[in-house]
Amino acid sequence: MHNSIPTLLLFFCLMAMSNCTTDQPSSEDTATEEVPTSIEDTTLTDQVPPATLSTPTEAENQTATKDEPATDTKAINHPINPGKHNFTLxxxxxxKPGLVQVDFLSENKYKVKGEQKGAENGDFxxxxxxxxxxxxxxxxxxxxITSRVSFVNGGETCVKKGPVHFRATGTRKYWRLQEKENCEGGNVVDYFDIYF
Known part of the structure; x- marks a missing residue:
């Protein structure tokens, strides 16, 4: 095992293109650092965005309430950035998109609230x-998700309740509601989109 540590150190030094020696680390260094035992151990296998989300610290959990965002969200690689986003039906x-406000709650959860208003007929x-x-x-x-469009569903309000799903596909720059059927039924579908 001790013979492989200098080899791994040399490997990492060459990879980092820095000036390192192949001396064995002191017992203090090995106590605080875990050295991979093989190249496979250094391979990043999970590149899904939730794996990059960090859990709020205990102090953040004590200060943030259920509906308030955690205090330091800039250090997190969010799958959706907190802030304002365009929203369309x-x-x-x-x-002429509306706006939604996205706030980070915790781990992989985000509060979203907003609307789009039509220019006529009270559509929203x-x-x-x-x-x-x-x-x-x-x-x-x-x-x-609530909508009212004067010429769809007899002009009546349509309410969709979760759980439902938003998905981004291909090169599109928005997440689209996947449960698209309007309350009117038939072949009438709604394209609710939240933009990146």
Whole structure:
């Protein structure tokens, strides 16, 4: 085992292109550092975004409430950035999006709330709930998505309740609601989109 440590150190030094020696580490160094035992141990196998999310510290958990974001969200690699995002329903307009506010809650959960208003007829689309990152460009949404469009569903309000899913596919720069059927039924579908 001791013969492999200098070899691994030399390997890592060459990889880092720094000036290192192949001297064996002191007992203090090995007590605080875990040295991989093979090259396989150094391979990053899980590149799914939730693995990069860090859990809030105990102090953050004590200061953040259920509906408030954790205090330091900049150090986290978020699958969706906290802040304002465009939000659209195709029946209202893709050219004049509404806005939703996304706030980090904890681990892989995000509060999302906002709306898009139409220019006429009191048309609107609204969303209020929690997005949970599932990986592979998919969020589960728990909450309510409400819409009213004058020429769809007889002009009546349509309410969709979670759990439902938002997914980004291909090169699209938005997550689209996957449970698309409108309350009217038939072949009437809603494209609710939350943009990156």
């Amino acid at each position: 195709q029946w209202i307009s893709w050219e 689309a609204a969303i209020d709930g929690v997005l949970t990152w599932e990986g592979n460009q998919v969020f589960q949404f728990d909450g309510e």
